[in-house]
Amino acid sequence: KYNSTILQLFYDSLIKNEVLPEIAEIILKDLDQTEDIQSNNINDLVGIVYNRIMQMLGKPIPIEVDHSKTKIVFFIGPTGVGKTTTIAKITAHFALNMQKKVGLITADTYRIAAVEQLKTYAEILNVPVEVIYSPEELTGTLEKMKSRDIIFVDTAGRSHKNLQQFQELYHLISQIDEKEVFLVLSATTKYKDMVHIINKYSPISNYRIIFTKIDETTALGSILNIRYLTQKPLSYITFGQNVPDDIELMSPEKMTKALLGSMEE
Secondary structure, three states, X not given: OOOOHHHHHHHHHHHHOOXXXXXXXXXXOXXXXXXXXXXXXXXXXXXXXXXHHHHHHOOOOOOOOOOOOOEEEEEEOOOOOOHHHHHXXXXXXXXXXXXXXXXXXXXXXXXXXXXXXXXXXXXXXXOOEEEOXXXXXXXXXXXXXXXXXXXXXXXXXXXXXXXXXXXXXXXHHHOOOOOEEEEEEEOOXXXXXXXXXXXXXXXXXXXXXXXXXXXXXOOOHHHXXXXXXXXXXXXXXXXXXXXXXXXXXXXHHHHHHHHOOOOOO
């Protein structure tokens, strides 16, 4: 496919990591002019490809505490991606490391286990938690917690095939004007299924993406694919069950190295 061996290696590595062929081609676009390759040494070429991937991934955007008012953050996403554990990790970070006053609300009353799990973490972290059974209860519950710096809301991660639950979710989220929304996806989900999930959530226009279970997949390409497809900022990644340790801001450098394999050795 490529005249240059190094470009072919890059391409193969991206494809092996399940980057979509059309995205791999965009990354390597125009680099295959033979005279360019001869005039550029290999290191320049590596640098160009690295930078293109880093730019495509973009800078991750973390959660910042706004000192003038309580920040409200919703977490949405399908079942089974580890949303509640992720919220616990982020709560622990803000409550323990950042010494912020955190409040938790869970609207995931379809799953008793999720409520219990969040309550357990809340107790350990000494953070108040409220359970709401309908979207209408949200504003009153937020009012109760208005002395907190930041409030995290866990939503029902129901099957993306269930329309009624989606309408409930939109109803819940749209009650609050100033908010941040995080879509939590698992890196182990097939790309095709991720696209389906993202389409389902498309009425929610403004969100950032958290990827979980990075440690359980050998191919990280879908992170780049989804970033390119949605143009939404990436944020945190998680890689294990330990609260609060197994979470960090996505590093474009590390991610790029993973996608290109270890060719920089």
